[in-house]
Amino acid sequence: MSSGHHHNLFIPGSTVVHRLAPEVKLVAVFAFVIAVAVTPRRSIGSFAVDAAVVVVLFALARLGPRTVLSRLAVVVPFVSFAVLIPFIAGGPETEVLGVSVSTEGLWGTWNILAKAVLGTSASIILTSTTPVAEILKGLSRLRAPAIIVAIMSFMFRYLDLIVDEMRRMRIAMTARAHDPRWLWQAKPIATGAGAMFVRSYERGERVHQAMQSRGFTGTMPRLDTRSASMREWCAAAIAPIVAIISLIAGFALT
Amino acid sequence: MTTEPTSTPIVVVRHLGFAYPDGHEVLHDVSVTIEPGERVAILGPNGAGKTTLVLHLNGINAIQQGTIEVGGLKVDASNLREIRRRVGMVFQNADDQLFMPTVREDVAFGPANLGMSADERNRRVDDALAAVGATHLADRSPHHLSEGEKRRAAIATVLSMDPQILVLDEPTSGFDPAGRRELTELLATIGLAQLIITHDLPFALQVCPRSIILSDGRIVADGPTHELLADTTLLEQHRLELPFGFDPTRIPVGNVAHSDPPPST
Amino acid sequence: MLAMHAPDGFLEAPVAIVCAVIAVAIIGYGLRMASSQLDDNRIPLAGITAAFIFAAQMFNFPVASGTTGHLLGGCLAAILLGPWVGSIVVAVVVLVQALVFADGGLSALGYNVINMAIVPAFGGFALFLLFRKFFPRSASGVIGATALASALSVVLAAAAFSLQWLFGASAPVPFDTVFGAMVGVHLLIGIGEGFISGLAVGAVLASRPDLVFGAADLDRKELADRTPVSARTFVIGGALTAVFFAVVVSQFAFDDPDGLERVAEDQGFIDSARDHAFGSGVFADYATSGIGNETISLAVAGLTGVALCALVGYGLFRGLREARSRTAQV
Numbered sequence: 001m002s003s004g005h006h007h008n009l010f011i012p013g014s015t016v017v018h019r020l021a022p023e024v025k026l027v028a029v030f031a032f033v034i035a036v037a038v039t040p041r042r043s044i045g046s047f048a049v050d051a052a053v054v055v056v057l058f059a060l061a062r063l064g065p066r067t068v069l070s071r072l073a074v075v076v077p078f079v080s081f082a083v084l085i086p087f088i089a090g091g092p093e094t095e096v097l098g099v100s101v102s103t104e105g106l107w108g109t110w111n112i113l114a115k116a117v118l119g120t121s122a123s124i125i126l127t128s129t130t131p132v133a134e135i136l137k138g139l140s141r142l143r144a145p146a147i148i149v150a151i152m153s154f155m156f157r158y159l160d161l162i163v164d165e166m167r168r169m170r171i172a173m174t175a176r177a178h179d180p181r182w183l184w185q186a187k188p189i190a191t192g193a194g195a196m197f198v199r200s201y202e203r204g205e206r207v208h209q210a211m212q213s214r215g216f217t218g219t220m221p222r223l224d225t226r227s228a229s230m231r232e233w234c235a236a237a238i239a240p241i242v243a244i245i246s247l248i249a250g251f252a253l254t
Numbered sequence: 255m256t257t258e259p260t261s262t263p264i265v266v267v268r269h270l271g272f273a274y275p276d277g278h279e280v281l282h283d284v285s286v287t288i289e290p291g292e293r294v295a296i297l298g299p300n301g302a303g304k305t306t307l308v309l310h311l312n313g314i315n316a317i318q319q320g321t322i323e324v325g326g327l328k329v330d331a332s333n334l335r336e337i338r339r340r341v342g343m344v345f346q347n348a349d350d351q352l353f354m355p356t357v358r359e360d361v362a363f364g365p366a367n368l369g370m371s372a373d374e375r376n377r378r379v380d381d382a383l384a385a386v387g388a389t390h391l392a393d394r395s396p397h398h399l400s401e402g403e404k405r406r407a408a409i410a411t412v413l414s415m416d417p418q419i420l421v422l423d424e425p426t427s428g429f430d431p432a433g434r435r436e437l438t439e440l441l442a443t444i445g446l447a448q449l450i451i452t453h454d455l456p457f458a459l460q461v462c463p464r465s466i467i468l469s470d471g472r473i474v475a476d477g478p479t480h481e482l483l484a485d486t487t488l489l490e491q492h493r494l495e496l497p498f499g500f501d502p503t504r505i506p507v508g509n510v511a512h513s514d515p516p517p518s519t
Numbered sequence: 520m521l522a523m524h525a526p527d528g529f530l531e532a533p534v535a536i537v538c539a540v541i542a543v544a545i546i547g548y549g550l551r552m553a554s555s556q557l558d559d560n561r562i563p564l565a566g567i568t569a570a571f572i573f574a575a576q577m578f579n580f581p582v583a584s585g586t587t588g589h590l591l592g593g594c595l596a597a598i599l600l601g602p603w604v605g606s607i608v609v610a611v612v613v614l615v616q617a618l619v620f621a622d623g624g625l626s627a628l629g630y631n632v633i634n635m636a637i638v639p640a641f642g643g644f645a646l647f648l649l650f651r652k653f654f655p656r657s658a659s660g661v662i663g664a665t666a667l668a669s670a671l672s673v674v675l676a677a678a679a680f681s682l683q684w685l686f687g688a689s690a691p692v693p694f695d696t697v698f699g700a701m702v703g704v705h706l707l708i709g710i711g712e713g714f715i716s717g718l719a720v721g722a723v724l725a726s727r728p729d730l731v732f733g734a735a736d737l738d739r740k741e742l743a744d745r746t747p748v749s750a751r752t753f754v755i756g757g758a759l760t761a762v763f764f765a766v767v768v769s770q771f772a773f774d775d776p777d778g779l780e781r782v783a784e785d786q787g788f789i790d791s792a793r794d795h796a797f798g799s800g801v802f803a804d805y806a807t808s809g810i811g812n813e814t815i816s817l818a819v820a821g822l823t824g825v826a827l828c829a830l831v832g833y834g835l836f837r838g839l840r841e842a843r844s845r846t847a848q849v
Contacts, residue, residue, distance in 0.1 A: 009620060030625055037626035038532040041689075074622045075526045082690075089691045108690020115528020116624065123621035132619055133355035133395070147550055147562060151611050154566020155573065157353055160397050162567075162574045170578070183711055186580040190715040193575055193590070194722025197599060200571040201730050204564035206350040209314050211563065213343040214364035214415060215335055220562070221366030223359050353563065 009071065009127040016235070017061035018129045021228035022138030024236040029126045031240035035247050036118045041111035043250030047118065050246060053239050054121045061129050071124045075116045082112035122239075132156050137224055150220045158203065166196055262326045263287045264419045264447045265311060271319030272306060272471075280306045282471045284320070288419065293441070293448040295458035295479060298468035299493035304451045305346075307468065308421050311449075312341040325418050339368060342412030342446075346423040348404035352396035357388065357407045360396065364415040382414035386440060402433035406440065419447040426454045455483055455496050459505065467492055480505070524616060525631055525680075527624030534687025539629025545637055546610050549603045561604060569608045572596055573615070580715060588711040593639025594672035595716040598647055598665050598733040599723065602837070605732075606640035630683050638679045638831060643672030645833040647733055657744035658724045661734045665720040670713025675830065677705035 012018075017025075032053070039046045058068055086096075089105030096106070130138070136156075140149045169192050180186045208216075265288040272281040280303045288294055296304050309315040310322060313334045322329040324340045345351045354360040361382050365375040383389045386406040396404060405425060412420065425441075426434050434457065441448060441461055452458050458465055459479050467475040467482060469492040475482055482488065483502035489495065496502065530538075553561060572592045579589050592612075597605035610632045617623040623631050647668035654660035681698035688694075723731055728742045 033527055033625040037527050037535065037624075071621060074524070074620075078526050078529065085690045085692055088696055090693065091691050102691065104691045108692070111689050112526075112528050116526035119527025119624045119626060120621050123617065123625060127619055127621050135619060136355065145547075145550055147553075148607075148611060148614070150562050151566040151569055151608070152615055153355060154353060154563050155569040155611065155615065157355065157397070157570075158349075158567045159570040159573055161349060162570050163577065166574055166578055180581045182581055183714055186715065187718055189578075189580045190718030191722040193578075193715065194719035195726070196575070197568070197571055197719065197723055198727050198730060200567045201564060201727070203350060204567040206345065206347065207353050207563040207567065209309070210343070210345050210351045211353065211363075212314055213312055213338055213341075213345075214411065215338050215367030216363075217335075217367070218562075221363065223362050223366055 009124070010131045011063070011067070011128045013062055013129065015061050015129070017057060017125065020129075020236050021141075021232050022130050022134040023141040024138075024228045024232045025126055025130055026135070026138045026142060028236040028240050029122045032122050032243050033119045035240055035243035036115055036122070039115075039247050039250060041107050041114075043247070046243075046246040046250035047114045050118050050243050053242050054118060054125070057125050057239060058121070061125055063125070063128055067128070068121070068124060071128070072117060072120055075120050078116060079113055082109045082116075085109050085112075140222070141224075141227055146220060154207070158200070161203075162196065162200055165199065166192070169196070263289050263323075264292075264325055265449070266323040267307075267310075267320070268322070269320035270307070270310060270317070270322065272303075272310070272315065273318065280471050281310075284468075284471070284473055286466060286473065286476070288447055288449060290418075290447055291445060292464065293450070293462040295462035295465040296449065296451045296468055297453075297455065297458060297465055297482070297492075297494055302468045302492075303471040304468050305423055308343070308423065308449065308451060311419075311421060312338045312343055314343075335368070339364075339415045340418045342409075342415060342417030342420045344405075344408050344412055344420065344422045344425065346427060346451075348401070348408040349396070351408040351411060352404060354396075356393055356395060357383075357399075357410075358392040360407065361392075361410045361414045364411060368415065378414045378416070379410075382410040385413055385444070386410045400433075401428050401430075402436055405429075405433075405437060409440070409444075413444075417446065419449060420444065422448065422450045424451055424453065426452060426457050455494065455502075456500055459483055459502055467494070524613075524623030524635075525627045527626045529624070529627055529689060530630060530683055530687035531689055532626075534683055535626055535629055537629075538633050538683065542610070542629045542632040542637065546607060546632065549607050552603045553607060565600075565604055565608050565611075568596070568600060569611045569615075572609060573612050576612070580711065588708060590715055591635065591639065591673060591676075591708075591712055592716075593636055593676070594643025594647070594669040594712075595665070595719060597640035597644040598668070598716075598720060599731055601732040602640045602644040605644070606636045609636035609640060612636075630680070634676045634680050634683075638676050639672040641833075642675040642679075642830040643668045644733070645830045645837065646671050646675075648833075648837055651733075655744075656737060656741050658721070658728075658734075658737075658742050659744070661724065661731065661737070662717045662721045665733070666713040666717030668713075669716035670709035673705045673709040673712045674702055677701035 032050075036047075036050055039050070085108045086101035086105035089102035089108060091102050091104045093100045094103045094106070095101075126135070133156075136149055136153050139152070140146065170189075173188055173192070178188055180189065265286065267284060267286045270281055270284040271279070273279045284307060286294075296307070298304050306315060310317060311324065311329070313329050313331070316331075317329065324337055327333060327336060327340070329337050352360050354363055358379060361379045362375050365378045370378065379392075380389070383392055386409050388403065388406040388410055391399060391403055391407060396407060399407065409420070409422075422441075425437060429437065434454075438457065438460055441450075448462070450458070450462060462479055464477065465475075465479040465482050466473055467488070474492060475485075475488055480502055483496065553565075572595075575590045575592055577589070593605070593609045596609050599605065600608060613623065613632050613635050614628065617625055617628055617631070647664050650664035650667050651660060654663050678698065678701070681694060681701050684692075684697045685694040688697075720731060720733075724734060724742060728734060728737070734742065
């Protein structure tokens, strides 16, 4: 129960998408997302092609609509802002369902909606098919700064422990009838956060001692020697290349 | 230092003293010698300086006063890497020891820091995991292991460095009785010298023929565990308590799990 | 909107790219600073405090009658760890949220890192140093400065986002509408952020004062000083800052014909020729307020930009100096 799967989006599987090397997936997802981000809002055809790519990948990775939709929920706050845009934006207006709204605003809504959903979908494909440890390996094979990768690695290792500790602290407070409803009653939560920081810091010191004890002198050793094959790079390149072609085609047509 | 190589003690601590910057003295004139293959328990109340003492053995705490030798090599800043290879330090909280994403990577961390080739490293990792019966845990994330499994993995992370002595800090804390028994059996199969900090007196009696009592930064007793534990005045003076109903004098010395002879290497 | 993990496409590509370049430059430089300034033990520490910030963001605290908020932690991290390490730690949190939890767009990483890590850490730390000058040298002085700086760091982040919107709006929503809404909402969020951050730092000061980077200059006696004398100073300081912000925001940010806009309109009425030229009624009003908006937008943008740059720059500068003096000590 408390093993902390709540924040781990990985869904085990053995599909083509799962099996691709993580560095290949990372590059492909980044390229795809950037291609989507620079697509002009009026190139509806390009967005349709991108959407088709995403749907094919969802199918290939065996990600059902229920999973995908629940994970897309992170964009909701921004999308709700996007939906407001036509009502507060200026410029020429059109009538939609009897309400007069800004035409440019509508395009703005569409733009944010399409890009947020497509971009998040691409991220979902990555995170659902790649375990965290693999993503980290991918980053380090792509020569991401070693310190950043190491910090991320430690963060993941200890996140669940800290979350569990915080949860236990909250339960201990609730058990003593602490049920704050107003900010000024939240003092125990705040001091609890301070105590958690101290515990986290002290754990950091102990971990460092444990590392030193095994010969650590400041640089994390590179433990992994595998790298992606040309075939993997080619396979993963398909999605962003389709997106880029549709982007260029969109430019050419409009 | 021209003693016979075979009789070189694993650890020689002479007149070790340590104080915090604020002047609070933690260790005072501590001297200990540990022979190859010997298993020694360090007993003592909280705050006696037990962990501070063992953190000197591999140079995590810099030596202020006195000297320490590990396998004949003097501990100082110039040879910390070799010292840390020789002293396998297993920390109290296995979660602090296991910081890599998978057990295999964690066990490979030490050998990698020693600059070993990938092949040599893999062999060491496999051997170390096999030695603690944790081969099947290699690709698991440490977070999802049981306490007992974590402790096994933690011991493997230092065995892979081919140490001369294992130092364990409170290895039984947080264990259920079965896990404790399994750990006792595991430690008995490891032929290395072992220095074990523990509050668990029956465990000390079972695993370590010899014990040291550290109190207020001083060694107040050093001798056969069954004798120390039978001395109720000594135990009382230093806040050490046997579990209710446990009588060390009624356990024949022969029943103590003596080490199997070290595997012929 | 509240958590500010903007998704892809929220700002136009050029602004996203410029922001990414700025973010990479600052964090990259910060990594160099952090690794030369401090020894290797910062790696596990930074990782575990990143986990702490991440976890703190997951837990809600009550705000009012059942509604809840959560910590953002950028300024808190800077006060606890120093602005360099603090901004790196929060940047890693933002990066991980985008990369592993699909929370926040990958193409939006640049501005998300600026708004959630760099601006709160450096701007917030600069404010913290500023407030500390006015507060007594004591534990409560540090707590008060933390509370105010953390509260305002959230507002700063909102202002930074509005400013990016000015240059890279993906929809024709006027700057002052976005600015007003963002700053207004985040003033409220800031109250919670400040309250929680201040008390959290207070708890750290009580048990391990050596872990609070922003209180490293206090001696033991000053740290033990928790006299509530500064409560008055705190209230006065808080009230003054709130009034200042309220005035600035209400003057500049809202479309209602009050404040500066009112002034512009009044002048418009005085200028009868112009009044006649536009005729009367809705159109004239629209035009006038439109012109007013444009000038005011630019004025507000300019002011906000200058203030932001000054604060972040000051934070960077102080961070550098702290780093240098630490290196000298080691």
